[in-house]
Amino acid sequence: MEGINETIQKQLEHRTIREFKGQKIPEEVFKLLMEVARRTATSTGMQACSIIRVTDRELKKKIAEICNQEYVARAPELLIFIVDQYRNCQIAKEKNYTAETARDMDRFFAAFTDACITAQNVVTAAESMGLGTVYFGSILNDSEKICELLKLPELTFPVVGLGIGYPDQKPQLKPRMEMRLRIFENAYASFENYLEEIKEYDEEMRTYYDLRDPGRPVDSFSNQVVVRFSQVNSKRQEILNVIRRQGFDLMVK
Amino acid sequence: MEGINETIQKQLEHRTIREFKGQKIPEEVFKLLMEVARRTATSTGMQACSIIRVTDRELKKKIAEICNQEYVARAPELLIFIVDQYRNCQIAKEKNYTAETARDMDRFFAAFTDACITAQNVVTAAESMGLGTVYFGSILNDSEKICELLKLPELTFPVVGLGIGYPDQKPQLKPRMEMRLRIFENAYASFENYLEEIKEYDEEMRTYYDLRDPGRPVDSFSNQVVVRFSQVNSKRQEILNVIRRQGFDLMVK
Numbered sequence: 001m002e003g004i005n006e007t008i009q010k011q012l013e014h015r016t017i018r019e020f021k022g023q024k025i026p027e028e029v030f031k032l033l034m035e036v037a038r039r040t041a042t043s044t045g046m047q048a049c050s051i052i053r054v055t056d057r058e059l060k061k062k063i064a065e066i067c068n069q070e071y072v073a074r075a076p077e078l079l080i081f082i083v084d085q086y087r088n089c090q091i092a093k094e095k096n097y098t099a100e101t102a103r104d105m106d107r108f109f110a111a112f113t114d115a116c117i118t119a120q121n122v123v124t125a126a127e128s129m130g131l132g133t134v135y136f137g138s139i140l141n142d143s144e145k146i147c148e149l150l151k152l153p154e155l156t157f158p159v160v161g162l163g164i165g166y167p168d169q170k171p172q173l174k175p176r177m178e179m180r181l182r183i184f185e186n187a188y189a190s191f192e193n194y195l196e197e198i199k200e201y202d203e204e205m206r207t208y209y210d211l212r213d214p215g216r217p218v219d220s221f222s223n224q225v226v227v228r229f230s231q232v233n234s235k236r237q238e239i240l241n242v243i244r245r246q247g248f249d250l251m252v253k
Numbered sequence: 254m255e256g257i258n259e260t261i262q263k264q265l266e267h268r269t270i271r272e273f274k275g276q277k278i279p280e281e282v283f284k285l286l287m288e289v290a291r292r293t294a295t296s297t298g299m300q301a302c303s304i305i306r307v308t309d310r311e312l313k314k315k316i317a318e319i320c321n322q323e324y325v326a327r328a329p330e331l332l333i334f335i336v337d338q339y340r341n342c343q344i345a346k347e348k349n350y351t352a353e354t355a356r357d358m359d360r361f362f363a364a365f366t367d368a369c370i371t372a373q374n375v376v377t378a379a380e381s382m383g384l385g386t387v388y389f390g391s392i393l394n395d396s397e398k399i400c401e402l403l404k405l406p407e408l409t410f411p412v413v414g415l416g417i418g419y420p421d422q423k424p425q426l427k428p429r430m431e432m433r434l435r436i437f438e439n440a441y442a443s444f445e446n447y448l449e450e451i452k453e454y455d456e457e458m459r460t461y462y463d464l465r466d467p468g469r470p471v472d473s474f475s476n477q478v479v480v481r482f483s484q485v486n487s488k489r490q491e492i493l494n495v496i497r498r499q500g501f502d503l504m505v506k
Contacts, residue, residue, distance in 0.1 A: 004285065005259070005381055005382065006258070006259055006260065006381075007259065007260040007263065007377065007378065007381035008285060008289060008378050008381060008382075010260065011289045011292060011293075011374060011377070011378055012288060012289065012292050013292075014292050014293065014294060016294060032257065032261060034432045034436060035265060035432070036261060036264045036265065037432065037435075037436075038429050038430075038431075038432050038435070039264060039265050039266075039267050039429065040264075040267065040373070041267060041269060041373075041376065041386075041388055043388070043390045044390070044481055045427065045474075045477065046477075046478065046481060047429060047430055047435065049435070050435045050436065050437065050441070051435060051436045051437070052436075052437050052438075052439065052440070052441065053436055053437070053438050053439070054438075054439055055438055055439060056439045059439055082441075084435070086441075086443070087434065087435075087443075087447065088478045088481075088482070089482075090443070090444075090447050091447045091448065091451070091474075091475050091478050092475075092478050092479050092482050094446070094447055094448045094475075095448070095475055095476070095478075095479050097479045097482065097483070099478075099479075099482035101482050101483070101484075101485055101490075102482055104485075104489070104490045105490065105491075105492050105493055106393060106486070106489035106490055106492055109365075109393070109492065110390055112362075112365065112366075112369075113365075113369050113390065113412070113413055116365075116366050116369030116370050116373070117369050117370065117372065117373035117376075117388075119370065120293070120294075120369070120370035120373035120374055120377075121264060121373055121377065123294065123370075124260065124264070124373075124374065124377050125260065125261050125264055128258050128259075128260035128261060129258065129261075133294075135294055135296070135370075137296045137297070137363055137366065140359060140362070150439070150440055150441060151440040151441050152441050153441055153443060156441060159366070160366055174298065176291050176292065176300060177291075177300055178291075179287045179288070179290065179291050181340065182290075182291070182300065182302070182303045182304060182337070182340075183287060183290075183303065183304045183305075183306055184303065184304070184305050184306070185305075185306050185307075185308055186305065186306070186307055186308060186309045186312055186403070187305070187403055187404040188303070188305065188335075188339075188403060188404050188405050188406055188409060190339070190340075190343065190406060191343075193347070194340065194343050194344045194347055195344065195347045195348070198344070221298075221344075222344050222345075222347075222348055223348075224298065224299075225299065225341045225344050225345050225348075225352075226345050226348050226350045226352075228297055228299060228341075229341070229342075229345050229350065229352035229354050229355055230350070230354070231354075232354055232357075233359070236357070236359035237354075237357045237358065237359055237502075237504050238358075238504050238506070239358050239359055239362065240358055240493070240503055240504065240505050241504075241505060241506050244505070249490075250493055250503075250505060251490050251491050251493065251494075252493050252494060252497070252503060252505050253491070253494050
């Protein structure tokens, strides 16, 4: 394909890496990743996200328990990206401005967006250097406990975890649905019969072997969707209550 | 700095580009960007985000009005990244599974995260090809109106806008606070006196000229924080009510 450069080539080859070599990431490489984090776009320039670098073994294990994924504890680097309106709120207070609006949900979402795009920028930088990465959305299985473990002050909140290290596995490229089902011009367009539209994709998915369960191919995508929706976690469902406990004003009418 | 490759070099040079040449983005280049979007990491493989490509001039103008930024209408490509649990919910329904949990806020946040990291992956790919980008968080100035304009069905929600094109300006690299204020080991650490910690940064910020107002340097960071927190938009504050109107169950106790 025309236009493919090294950056894009790596992006197209993205795979989640869950098993890493014992080798640590050199501190200069880590600093470079943090420099990329620093230079990432940020909503209205406010830089309202922070990162907790988890190095303590016991803490890693506790987080892995919340995630219900033991390999979380084995990631050479474990970063938790967080919403952080606390820092700017403190800055405002020191300027004698009581920033009550720091509690607004739109500030929360701006910081949440900052945290996500920063994480992805770090992922791309890491992969460009031959490192592998794995996102841990599972830290939100118990967001309240994560707040407690990481001593997150008010106006902060965990967004996503990220494991980084030198890959010790070579997963297959995971099939993805066609973009024609995901991009629309000027207005959302739904399809009459989704199962028909994803028929080939459903089949293609059944040629994929997940290294967590290498003995058999994974389920069709549509079956995976049903399984996922049938998994309920009340702590995940009730996430807004934890967000409120962290000091945000939900302003729900 | 050791380890800097082409990808990272571009990431470190990131600037927001608000003025673009008239030149359109070739369709092959756009397709490549969408292929990068497709290959982006996604929570539990669910691919729960979509993109609205805004090509209609009148629609662009209406969105620019909501953003209160006339240059939104002039971006050669305007993409709106959205939370999309609608598609998977329909797939589940066609499998005779009434996926009520598609309405859960954790599904919303998973999709929101997907949308953000996809947007950032597109940004990196675009910049690697010499294109410039600008995020429009301002689409949330009136999220309800955006839902209406883009005909977003239930279980979808706008996350962030993105303008892409060939740069027609060369902004200065914008000063950013030191990462030592944004990364913590094992637990959040606050500082005694933030204004003292950001003193140099506050000064450095005053050497930056924003091309939107090139006649004078911008304000110190701490003053910008105060100004930002003093800007209130009730529609932005009350975003959760619109999210609920789109079919999500807030489960607020």
